[in-house]
Amino acid sequence: MRHKQNLVEFKIIRDRERCIQCEVCARQCAFEAHIFDADAREMESVDALCAGCQRCVSLCPTRALTVIKNPQEFRPDSYWTKNVLQGIYKQADTGGVLLSGMGTDKIYKSYWDRILLDASQVTNPSIDPLREPMELRTYLGAKPEKIELRSVGKTRKPRLAVKLAPQLRLETPIMFSAMSYGAISYNTITALARAAAKSGTFWNTGEGGFPKALYEYAPHTIVQVASGRFGVHSGYLNAASAVEIKIGQGAKPGIGGHLPGEKVSRLISETRMIPEGSDAISPAPHHDIYSIEDLAQLIGALKEATRYEKPISVKIAAVHNAAAIASGIVRAGADIVAIDGFRGGTGAAPTRIRDNVGIPIELALASVDERLRKEGIRHRASIVAGGGIRNSADVVKAIALGADAVYIATSALVAVGCHMCQKCYTGKCNWGIATQNDYLVKRLNPDIASERLSNLLKAWSREIKEMLGGMGIDAIESLRGNRLRLRAVDMTDTEMTILGIKPAGESL
Amino acid sequence: MKIKNTLINARGADYKTLNEKIRAAVTANGTARITLDGVNGQRFIAAGLERHVAIVVNGVPGNDIGAFMNGPEIFIRANAQDAVGNTMSGGLLAVAGHVSDAAGYSMRGGLIVIRDTAGYRTGIHMKEYRSSVPTIIIGRAARDFLGEYMAGGRIIIFGIGSKIACGNYPGTGMHGGAIYMPSDKLPSRLPDGITSANVTTADTAVIESAAQDFARALGITRKELPSTKKTSFSVIRAASNRPYGSLYAY
Numbered sequence: 001m002r003h004k005q006n007l008v009e010f011k012i013i014r015d016r017e018r019c020i021q022c023e024v025c026a027r028q029c030a031f032e033a034h035i036f037d038a039d040a041r042e043m044e045s046v047d048a049l050c051a052g053c054q055r056c057v058s059l060c061p062t063r064a065l066t067v068i069k070n071p072q073e074f075r076p077d078s079y080w081t082k083n084v085l086q087g088i089y090k091q092a093d094t095g096g097v098l099l100s101g102m103g104t105d106k107i108y109k110s111y112w113d114r115i116l117l118d119a120s121q122v123t124n125p126s127i128d129p130l131r132e133p134m135e136l137r138t139y140l141g142a143k144p145e146k147i148e149l150r151s152v153g154k155t156r157k158p159r160l161a162v163k164l165a166p167q168l169r170l171e172t173p174i175m176f177s178a179m180s181y182g183a184i185s186y187n188t189i190t191a192l193a194r195a196a197a198k199s200g201t202f203w204n205t206g207e208g209g210f211p212k213a214l215y216e217y218a219p220h221t222i223v224q225v226a227s228g229r230f231g232v233h234s235g236y237l238n239a240a241s242a243v244e245i246k247i248g249q250g251a252k253p254g255i256g257g258h259l260p261g262e263k264v265s266r267l268i269s270e271t272r273m274i275p276e277g278s279d280a281i282s283p284a285p286h287h288d289i290y291s292i293e294d295l296a297q298l299i300g301a302l303k304e305a306t307r308y309e310k311p312i313s314v315k316i317a318a319v320h321n322a323a324a325i326a327s328g329i330v331r332a333g334a335d336i337v338a339i340d341g342f343r344g345g346t347g348a349a350p351t352r353i354r355d356n357v358g359i360p361i362e363l364a365l366a367s368v369d370e371r372l373r374k375e376g377i378r379h380r381a382s383i384v385a386g387g388g389i390r391n392s393a394d395v396v397k398a399i400a401l402g403a404d405a406v407y408i409a410t411s412a413l414v415a416v417g418c419h420m421c422q423k424c425y426t427g428k429c430n431w432g433i434a435t436q437n438d439y440l441v442k443r444l445n446p447d448i449a450s451e452r453l454s455n456l457l458k459a460w461s462r463e464i465k466e467m468l469g470g471m472g473i474d475a476i477e478s479l480r481g482n483r484l485r486l487r488a489v490d491m492t493d494t495e496m497t498i499l500g501i502k503p504a505g506e507s508l
Numbered sequence: 509m510k511i512k513n514t515l516i517n518a519r520g521a522d523y524k525t526l527n528e529k530i531r532a533a534v535t536a537n538g539t540a541r542i543t544l545d546g547v548n549g550q551r552f553i554a555a556g557l558e559r560h561v562a563i564v565v566n567g568v569p570g571n572d573i574g575a576f577m578n579g580p581e582i583f584i585r586a587n588a589q590d591a592v593g594n595t596m597s598g599g600l601l602a603v604a605g606h607v608s609d610a611a612g613y614s615m616r617g618g619l620i621v622i623r624d625t626a627g628y629r630t631g632i633h634m635k636e637y638r639s640s641v642p643t644i645i646i647g648r649a650a651r652d653f654l655g656e657y658m659a660g661g662r663i664i665i666f667g668i669g670s671k672i673a674c675g676n677y678p679g680t681g682m683h684g685g686a687i688y689m690p691s692d693k694l695p696s697r698l699p700d701g702i703t704s705a706n707v708t709t710a711d712t713a714v715i716e717s718a719a720q721d722f723a724r725a726l727g728i729t730r731k732e733l734p735s736t737k738k739t740s741f742s743v744i745r746a747a748s749n750r751p752y753g754s755l756y757a758y
Contacts, residue, residue: 090757094758095757096754096755096756097755098756099757099758228633229613229614229633229635230635232576232614232616233595233597234558234576234577234578237556237576238556258752258755260750260753261749261750269637273616273635273640274636274637274659274660274684275636275660275684275749278659278683278684278749279683279752281657281659281683281751283657287610287613287629287633287656287657288590288594288610297551297572300523300551300572301551301552301555301572301575301576302576304523304524304552304555305555305576306556307531307556350756425756425758
């Protein structure tokens with residue numbers, strides 16, 4: 001029989017003069033790439049087991065370790081790349097579907113990086129956000145077609161005569177996107193929940209259920225109802241501030257998810273309400289949704305079950321027909337449409353789907369916003385864009401393209417220690433994020449992690465204010481769908497038409 | 509103590525209005541029984557209700573009756589439509605007739621009793637957890653893909669007056685729970701990934717208790733159902749609780 005192909009992605013370089021055989025690297029590596037050779041009294045490393053997560057490099061007290069990309073594994077070829085060959089070898093060995101964690105790492109054009117922002121000069125002067133109030137507060141939910149006021153009492157105080165639909169109040173237009181307890185650790189969701197509460201925004205349970213111990217953060221929690229309906233019950237729906245129906249996810253449009261039985265620990269089993277060790281299978285479709293009418297039915301059932309007190313969100317992956325689908329979603333009665341671009345992350349997705357299915361969020365977002373406006377129904381739902389939002393500039397551009405708020409997840413995980421090794425699906429996350437192994441989970445301190453998340457939101461919010469001020473805008477509302485403040489570089493006419501923006505150099 | 513009965517006329521009312529009336533009646537002190545007259549296709553009846561209250565439905569309710577509910581005992585004196593008891597957590601739904609597709613979708617607890625026939629994908633995604641074991645009992649038969657992706661709970665079919673107890677491919681993608689039916693009424697096509705076997709003593713006790721629940725819920729006698737002593741029953745179970753464990757290259 002032929003030998004299994006050795007897939008050596010990384011090379012571990014140990015500086016023998018610096019190494020003090022303290023075994024920190026061995027203890028830190030769940031992939032077991034480092035071992036202590038007792039006979040030789042030396043640390044040894046196995047390159048083939050390395051995930052490239054940099055945990056050992058970061059924690060080595062004498063800085064003796066370096067992990068680099070393995071330089072000489074395959075003959076360089078720009079078409080049959082190392083990744084392509086590795087995939088074929090692995091599948092020839094196992095007959096299995098290739099898995100990946102995080103968002104796609106393939107080179108696709110980034111539209112964020114080809115969009116430039118405007119700033120005021122001389123006329124319509126810029127605003128100093130250090131001195132002037134800048135409004136980032138955002139309300140998500142259906143807005144009334146028109147406002148009517150009535151006067152009340154002797155003083156004829158004006159009062160709203162229109163009954164408002166339930167709204168989510170965000171102090172900054174950034175929320176933490178759905179990541180389930182199961183895909184990520186208990187400490188990580190705790191950190192997300194705390195940071196959302198502290199920063200006046202929301203975290204999203206994903207489809208992994210909502211642990212009772214975190215119900216104190218319910219006023220800052222969005223719960224998901226996905227095809228597997230894990231952990232969904234009346235109490236769950238009513239505890240949350242909003243309910244999100246998950247139709248699709250940017251990293252894997254059109255397919256479901258399997259949480260393997262070995263990750264279904266006691267605590268996971270409690271929140272998902274399934275036996276320990278049993279697979280948690282979320283199939284591709286909701287089996288009661290095959291049309292917009294069916295979707296309207298689930299939205300209706302959830303609104304009835306929560307007595308019309310909570311906004312209902314519908315999350316879809318950004319796909320070719322997203323605009324028409326979003327129109328249907330709004331007409332089906334959703335209060336929020338969440339769109340997840342193809343760069344969105346995941347705990348596990350078939351690699352070929354992650355890398356080849358879906359479209360960039362920039363294009364999907366612009367076309368959805370445009371379509372809803374044209375149909376005169378944009379006010380009936382808020383739009384939340386996610387999938388590859390890396391910094392505050394991406395947020396500003398997303399809002400100018402028509403989003404009310406954004407979802408971030410990968411950025412949030414990076415903030416708490418993720419080094420993007422893409423091995424989330426192994427459950428061996430050395431940073432204590434995408435794992436259920438108690439020994440590894442402890443590595444992420446929820447106090448420190450929530451502090452880091454709050455810092456990230458604070459910093460981004462500050463930067464958003466600076467960019468708004470520069471444009472002479474003092475409220476995030478005035479930026480929403482304000483595509484005149486965007487300009488394109490290095491784009492085709494068609495791309496600019498879809499995004500609804502002008503080329504750089506062309507004035508108003 | 510006299511049981512307080514509230515009569516609600518559902519004629520011409522949309523589902524929102526009807527549900528508001530039901531919720532008001534449930535919150536009103538002492539109401540233990542609600543009768544809905546003239547129900548005609550209103551959806552979401554009693555959705556999300558968490559009180560222990562009896563509801564009698566006269567007429568045909570629309571889709572999603574009892575969705576997410578936990579506690580009520582609903583008796584439907586007619587046929588019902590799609591997704592009866594969708595994701596319900598507890599309580600009872602008894603239907604004196606047929607139901608359409610996806611009854612008990614992702615049901616987590618409680619009991620659904622269907623006197624006659626259930627549509628496609630009945631009991632899809634049913635799940636159990638500890639003492640919360642959802643159960644669906646069907647008098648006559650169910651259509652194809654019964655208990656698809658079933659992860660827990662029990663489905664019992666008696667096959668009364670039918671040559672087969674369910675359509676083809678019951679238990680497709682199943683990874684927990686059990687489906688019981690008379691051995692001579694198994695469908696001709698079974699999916700991969702399940703096992704079909706003769707029942708054990710413990711299984712027989714489950715079927716017997718289901719027969720009693722069925723009779724009690726529909727107000728008939730136990731004798732109208734097949735005897736567990738004279739009829740041979742089969743049970744379908746998942747071959748593995750990790751049906752797709754070997755799908756991926758790790």
